[in-house]
Amino acid sequence: MLHSDATAQECAAAAKTLTTSCDNLCGEYQPCIAFNSSECPSSSSSSSSPSISGDCVADASDVCEYACFEAFGKNNTEPEQFLFIVPYDEEGAAAMNEGYAAAYNDVVSSVGQLTVSPQTTYVWIQGGGGYEQIDMGKVVTLNLATNLLTTQTQVTGVGLTAMNLTDQIADIPGLVPSSTATLSLSNTLVTSFKGSFPNLTELYLQNNSLSTIPATIFTFENLTKLSITGNPLAIRTFTSSQIAFLQNISLDVTEDDFVLTMDDLDCGQANQQTIGDNNITVCVSDVSGGSGGSGGSGGSSSSDTTASSSNSHVVVIVVPILVAIVVLAAIIGVIFYRKRRAVGKYATLGSTAHNSSDKSGDTSLWNDAQMLAMQVNLDEIQDVRLIGSGAFGVVWLVKYRQTQLLASKRLRQEMATHGRTEAFVEEIKLVAGFDHPNIVGLVGVAWSISSDLQALFEYVENGDLRSHLAASPAPSNWTQETFQLAIDVIEALVYVHSFDPPLVHRDLKSRNVLITGEIRAKLTDFGIARFRSADKTMTTGVGTSRWLAPEVISGSNDYDQSADLFSFGVVLSELDTHAIPYEDAVGPRGNALQDVAILQMVATGSLRPTFRSSCPPAVRELAMRCMSQDPGARPKAPEVAYALRTAMKSLS
Incomplete structure (x- = not known):
């Protein structure tokens, strides 16, 4: 029996939040929602259409009531699964009568940190009607805790579906455990997907608003399955390395998913290949040394230190009377061979030789206070793949501290002369002072000796404007x-x-x-x-x-x-x-x-x-x-x- 004299007091835990912190009133590892006393909408009430599937239990003070849910699969019979459904409305409330833990969206608006059973390896939280019954484009609104499942390393499968994740997509890598091998984010309205998932083998992104296969996917070394149907894919051109990656996995994509047909592309027969379980024809475009084409691999573009392999820098001088024009298109970067002088506040490198691995004999960078202030630990940088290559330099996609994708710009080893390294340092010091949302940001620098200097820039995943157009x-x-x-x-x-x-x-x-x-x-x-x-x-x-x-x-x-x-x-x-x-x-x-x-x-x-x-x-x-x-x-x-x-x- 609930005590009516407690209704005047407010329950501090009442927040429309699904959690497993239930004041020891629910079953072990079972989730709950806290309410003010007498406000809990029990499924055993006389209402013909209860808004939750759980029963209510009052705490010792009778100030709070907890709706306890049996969430171990259907009819609470599968401890290896944690399932919770948030129906859109009464019309989509099939879950209420199917034996699944469920609560309407007006009852639960957030999901807090969850602690699940050591036996539980699969967590599925879904908007919609019945289990896995989803209406494309129809979603519920749930605010997910940034540490939702972070500590639950026994969990290998996570499903967050039929909910609006457009404002939370960047948090997903941190709120799921690093052990996640299967991840479903279907029907979540997302337009992008990024982050590091070191153990991911299966990824389900169907029925979203993605315009391209996200570039970060090509870094998932263990991926075996990708489902991306139901997205308006505007990019149908990929590099040969990206196509090789996609051909090596089970890829669920259809002809209808691509906005462009092959007839819309200027793609000769020799540049056509097939991908996916449905043998979809796509175009090969090896921009920037075999990666970074229209498939969206991104990376930092090139210049005097990393000239684009597809657009060579050209030295052009036309005399005033235009009698002759000299275009040295085959000799890339002649004008860059000379030493550069640093300008204004930017210091120059010393004259120490660059080929010694001994720091004491390579003092130029190690004595440069501005460069040292930007230096990050070289051991925390892991090369993923080459995404750009030019006459003097290369750009690598790298992982920093196992989580952050960056673009690493470097001189080719055989091109790392003192003059070119000096010019590279000059560029780094220039961009280090920039702070603007429409300029690619410098994150840091790393080196062991001057000749292996690398500049780490933010990774821009959808490639360059030329490829995009x-x-x-x-x-x-x-x-x-x-x-x-x-x-x-x-x-x-x-x-x-x-x-x-x-x-x-x-x-x-x-x-x-x-x-x-x-x-x-x-x-x-x-x-x-x-x-x-x-x-x-x-x-x-x-x-x-x-x-x-x-x-x-x-x-x-x-x-x-x-x-x-x-x-x-x-x-x-x-x-x-x-x-x-x-x-x-x-x-x-x-x-x-x-x-x-x-x-x-x-x-x-x-x-x-x-x-x-x-x-x-x-x-x-x-x-x-x-x-x-x-x-x-x-x-x-x-x-x-x-x-x-x-x-x-x-x-x-």
Whole structure:
């Protein structure tokens, strides 16, 4: 019998939270929900549609009542399973009559830390109706404790399904135990998935909003099964290493899951392979040395220290009268061979030889206070796979402290001369001072000797903008996503152009813009960025050819941030057409123009990238202003950012 005189007091434990801390009133390891006295909606009450499947027990003070649930499988007969169902509503309350532990969403809104039986190896918490009866896109709202099952290392299987996890997806690696071998996050509305799951063998992500197979999956060395059906997969191009990975597992994906058909892709027969249990044809694209293509492997783009294998840096000098144009496309990075001098506050390396493994004989980095302040333990970095390769450097996907995925940028061992290492350190010190959401962040540095120096950047999982655009045809009209990507890039330029003295990126292009899992843009690769010196001189002819401003092509050393704005105008053309700049440019005989001819015409102002007729007029006009022949006529970055935000608002 419950005592009515206790109803005036509040139960401190009452919080609509499912927990196994039940004041020793429920069965061992059985979960409960605490209520104020007399407020517990017992399943044994006279109600024709009880909101819980458990019975209520009062504590000694009669202040709290606990609804106790028998959660060991159906009818509490399977101690190796912990099952709890949160029905959407009364219409979906089949679980109430099927022998499973259950409570309506208006009764339970959170799940606290759970301690389950040593015999329990499988934990399943589900929204919906009956067990494993799920309506795609229909979810309940549950707030999961960040330590939900962290300590329950006997658990090897976890299911969190039919609940909205969009705001909690980043917490999943920490709230499930490291022993998790099977993980189901089906029908949870998630748009991304990342994290380290060292023992994962089976992963179920079906019926979500993923636009690509998440890049982190390719790091799961023990994975044997992946189900990703029911997602709108916009990327159908993968690197050969990614395809080999997918062919080595049981992959549940169908033709209907891909937004693009093979007919939508420019993919020759020789570049086609099949993946999955249903033999789905996909395209192979070995960008950046065999990984990092449209399949979303991400990583840090390249520059003078890590030149992109698919877009070589080109030295271009056009004499003022344009009698001759010298394009040294086959000799990558000649201008980077010279030593760089550190500028302003950035210290230079010493002259010590780099090939000694003895720290006492390799003093340059070990005596550099700024580098030492950024140093992390080399032993805590584990190489996962190569994701980028260029003439002078490589980028590896690494795990830091077994949990965090990072992009590790390094010089090739045979290229680690004193001059190149010095330039690499200069780049590291430059980006170390950056703090902006649209610039790829530096996490730290590591080395044993100077020649094996590596810079650790945040890992951006969806690859670069060029690959992102190439993976799908341009939409008929500009979308919020297109505008947002453009705004992200220009906001990064607003930031870097605000430095004093002025900073010029000098190599803005779609390959140097990385795309996050949320389809936001981050600028990277500041390897040839420079502060403009007091005498207003800059190195001539740097950057990548098709994005260069006329004054840079012509060999001028008197250029400023407006050169970046010209490059941004070219990027706007890519966002509009999804095509490589000047790809449609043809000569008098209808043949495709070569780079030499393109650069000559750009330098003289007779050629600019094309835009589609459906491009918003405000965007096309803005892009053409950015690509003005006269650098002084180009708008400043803040003006461009404002104009793009105004244009985006017009969509709504």
